[in-house]
Amino acid sequence: xxxxxxxxxxxxxxGPLTSLLDVLREELGITSPKAGCEQGGCxxxxxxxxxxxxxxxxxxxxxxGEAEITTVEGLGTPxxxxxxxxxxxxxxxxxxxxxxxxxxxxxxxxxxxxxxxxQDAIAEAxxxxxxxxxxxxxxxxxxxxxxxxxxxxxxxxxxxxxxxNIGGVR
Amino acid sequence: MASAPEMVFxxxxxxxAAAFGDGSGVTxxxxxxxxxxxISYGRLEPAKAIMLTQAGLAxxxxxGTTVTVGAATPIAELVDLPAPLGxxxxxxxxxxxxxxxxxxxxxxxGAGHDAxxxxxxxxxxAVGATARSAGAGGERSEPLDDFLANRxxxxxxxxxxxxxxxxxxxxxxxxxxxxxxxxAVSAARAADGTVRxxxxxxGTHGQRLLSAEVxxxxxxxAGDAALADVTPHDDAxxxxxxxxxxxxxxxxxxxxQLKETS
Numbered sequence: 001x002x003x004x005x006x007x008x009x010x011x012x013x014x015g016p017l018t019s020l021l022d023v024l025r026e027e028l029g030i031t032s033p034k035a036g037c038e039q040g041g042c043x044x045x046x047x048x049x050x051x052x053x054x055x056x057x058x059x060x061x062x063x064x065g066e067a068e069i070t071t072v073e074g075l076g077t078p079x080x081x082x083x084x085x086x087x088x089x090x091x092x093x094x095x096x097x098x099x100x101x102x103x104x105x106x107x108x109x110x111x112x113x114x115x116x117x118x119q120d121a122i123a124e125a126x127x128x129x130x131x132x133x134x135x136x137x138x139x140x141x142x143x144x145x146x147x148x149x150x151x152x153x154x155x156x157x158x159x160x161x162x163x164x165n166i167g168g169v170r
Numbered sequence: 171m172a173s174a175p176e177m178v179f180x181x182x183x184x185x186x187a188a189a190f191g192d193g194s195g196v197t198x199x200x201x202x203x204x205x206x207x208x209i210s211y212g213r214l215e216p217a218k219a220i221m222l223t224q225a226g227l228a229x230x231x232x233x234g235t236t237v238t239v240g241a242a243t244p245i246a247e248l249v250d251l252p253a254p255l256g257x258x259x260x261x262x263x264x265x266x267x268x269x270x271x272x273x274x275x276x277x278x279x280g281a282g283h284d285a286x287x288x289x290x291x292x293x294x295x296a297v298g299a300t301a302r303s304a305g306a307g308g309e310r311s312e313p314l315d316d317f318l319a320n321r322x323x324x325x326x327x328x329x330x331x332x333x334x335x336x337x338x339x340x341x342x343x344x345x346x347x348x349x350x351x352x353x354a355v356s357a358a359r360a361a362d363g364t365v366r367x368x369x370x371x372x373g374t375h376g377q378r379l380l381s382a383e384v385x386x387x388x389x390x391x392a393g394d395a396a397l398a399d400v401t402p403h404d405d406a407x408x409x410x411x412x413x414x415x416x417x418x419x420x421x422x423x424x425x426x427q428l429k430e431t432s
Binding site: 015016017019022038039040041043046052053054055057058059060062063065106124125127128 | 174175177179199201202203206207209210211216219221223224263264265266267269270349
């Protein structure tokens, strides 16, 4: 059985009823999808299957077929972050980071499908994702920024004492 | 897994029915949203698994006023259908799960470990849906009520129904972190004027609220009458007490929508 992940074809040893999550993490060593609840309730394992956000813990790898899998590793590079990665950084939309991979994949798909900066629409699109650091306000702000097409100077974000995106913190 | 399961990837409904046989020892996998945790946690070790992804059982088709929904149709494709089915589908879990989970898995789900399952059962009962299934003795079409009461050993192929003249759907609200709806009520008026009311989450599977139906013209009476049709239960999402207090409210809300849309 073959699997295409982030533009690379892999020959798999796992059986077809192995979850896509286990194949990515255990067999291929691609660890951005997180094993949270492993029953579809948290969204930490969300990856893109032909551009659509799906829970990799609920998807038997045998059902993936020819579809292309995209994970955070396929979004951008440290030198050339994707827009959603820049926005999450700029807006401090991650705390512990466990939910961040899944949220960024869902956010990337939301914007790629023409999603707007409307807060209710963003909340609906991300509704399957749980952040236990209670960071939804900044996450939604980050996704709205991507939808608007904001651009960021991340060097300034990290260094500036006068940054306006994180109130009261110096 | 103890040993590798026999895997079958049927490419037509007839192939799927043949592979299913009488269903003994067979695990059916479509969207995987219910069965995959069972497998991953080791509670289920399939001897033979039938993957329905390419079985030609997905899609919504219309013939006049008759709507037919294939069992492997993702729930996301149902959200634009008329009430009560569309709003019921849109209320299931979240966007990602709706894109993956299928009508067949939802309708055929057994009672959950700690929360109700089968959200679509109530809406489909309200529109008087017919279930077409395969299994021992061959293909069979029957009212969904009958199918739900005796669905062991059956492979659901599709459901069909006449588009209702009016519909209503009311559910207990839930935090976004809870996938399952604690309780919901669907109501529909057929073209011939027949009103059907059904609930999900008021019992172990979806059921008609026959006592509410006969009083459908009197909202308060219909809501109270519905309690005679159910045996509310405790689970992780709601107590039997809470369900008995809120069922009449949901019945009234669903029937109010029915009046407003007719």
